[in-house]
Amino acid sequence: MRITSRLLAEPVSQPFRPGRRAPALALLPPIPLYRRLLRIHRKKLGPEERIMGDMYVKAEFRRHRDVENPLHLVGFLTRWQEYGQMLEGDDWKDGKIDTALVAKLSDHQVGQMYELMQTIQKRGRDSVDEEEEGRILQAIDEAAGSGKKDS
Template sequence: MSSLEHVSRVRRLYKLIFRVHRALPPELRIMGDNYARDEFKRHKKCNPEEAKIFLNEWTDYAITLAKQMKPLQQVKKKKVGEYMDPQLLDHMTDEQIVQLYELHKAATESTDEDIHLPEKKK
């Protein structure tokens, strides 16, 4: 793949991810947009092998999320995301595991805050 084709593919995928994120609840959209932006910046100068894996994983993510955001799927399942195979952790670097933990912590904190909000008095 030529350099121009690669840049074009990355740009299309990047834009697609942000379009799919528009269907997310606001707090998830902000978190997802920030995470995607950081990841794409972080992998801007990675080697071709890492780039291939990176693009495949983000493409799978965009497809999965787009399917889940369809209105009919929202009515049926009322869920976003899917569980990760724990065996994938064996293939991650320490840095990736820490990053995954931080993402999990941020996601659960916003959920916990939503649940524990005091009720408004009438």
Template sequence: MRPSIIRMIRPRRPERAAEPVLPPLALYKAILRAHVHKLPAELRPLGDQYVKSEFKAHKSIDNPLHIIGFLTQWQDYLRNIDGGSWMQGKMSQEELDKMSPEQIGQLYELMQEAKKAGSSQA
């Protein structure tokens, strides 16, 4: 991802006005650091693996809108992890309706892996 695209980013929502989107590498590192301190030990490998695979899969994206959307969503994730709100987080029907069939499938696979991680630690 080109640094020039990062400089063009403007927040979409007023609550994000004070917080610009982090550059990809800084965001990636911040998420992995947050996992160390905020995720339970049994979920950390799953979270780390998922973040690494997603950032790797999106490494060669050139569309600025996709880059901004990707970084914005991961920054929201980081904010949820840091704030602890991820534990009681639920997706709204509106959020689910916006997802593609691929994303729904990916979410289902993630849920299955999280259940396996939880049951193997019990």
């Protein structure tokens, strides 16, 4: 068969089309996937998000270290690989959890999600409180500085 420039110019894989899911990558083994997730956290997440994300990834991989059910293991690795792919894109920050996925969660998993939500909300309130406190202290300092200048 003669190789032509037309054959060389054709894409090997299907082009990505918006609205369609990207083709799935081959399933990574646990240790390379674990390392990849930590690397993605280092590149894509802020300091607080990274600490919380790293702790969660480490705990989940530790918890599933001795799993022997191949279906459970494939599901676990698939979900974590999808999570990594999602973080590598930029649309994850505005994403919502699929209601069909929530319906499949166990009571324990729903409890974990609720605790995570409370932690995130508490951190958000704490950071807002710190910002307000900083502004108040700055205003007091400015007022005290201007009061000394007038004397």
